[in-house]
Amino acid sequence: MTECLFCGIVEGSIPSEKVYEDEHVIAFKDIHAQAPVHILVIPKKHIPSVQQIGEGEGMLLGRIFSVINRLAKEHGLSERGYRIVNNCGEEGGQTVHHIHFHLLGGRALTWPPG
Ligand code: 5GP
Ligand code: ZN
Numbered sequence: 001m002t003e004c005l006f007c008g009i010v011e012g013s014i015p016s017e018k019v020y021e022d023e024h025v026i027a028f029k030d031i032h033a034q035a036p037v038h039i040l041v042i043p044k045k046h047i048p049s050v051q052q053i054g055e056g057e058g059m060l061l062g063r064i065f066s067v068i069n070r071l072a073k074e075h076g077l078s079e080r081g082y083r084i085v086n087n088c089g090e091e092g093g094q095t096v097h098h099i100h101f102h103l104l105g106g107r108a109l110t111w112p113p114g
Contacts (some may be wrong), residue, residue: 006098010044024060025067027103036106037075037082041068047099049088068103077105 008014016028030038043060072082082105087093
């Protein structure tokens with residue numbers, strides 16, 4: 001069994017509430033939702049953080065963002081607005097070291113974050 005939590009979710013050995021899946025990307029509900037809509041969108045491929053993103057990942061990032069926008073639309077957020085968050089590294093607040101983008105919405109979000 002993989003040691004990476006999100007690789008476990010990709011493989012299905014760790015249960016999750018999936019809301020989208022294709023060949024390269026999956027999205028599932030965050031277990032500790034911080035907003036009425038809180039979805040994590042991840043590549044199936046294990047990439048530790050945005051620090052490993054280069055030009056070679058352009059296609060994958062494009063897919064991830066089109067999935068995010070599709071989910072935002074499906075959850076009625078397109079008109080209301082929403083937030084996409086990536087936490088990177090310790091001081092950035094990253095706790096799971098498999099790159100993921102948070103899609104948050106459904107309430108007015110404050111800025112700046114803590
Ligand atoms: P990070 O802090 O790394 O940006 O975000 C990790 C996110 O993963 C957190 O919002 C946390 O609630 C979520 N999370 C942690 N463990 C699990 C889990 O087992 N299942 C799901 N669905 N989300 C998780
Ligand atoms: Zn992983």
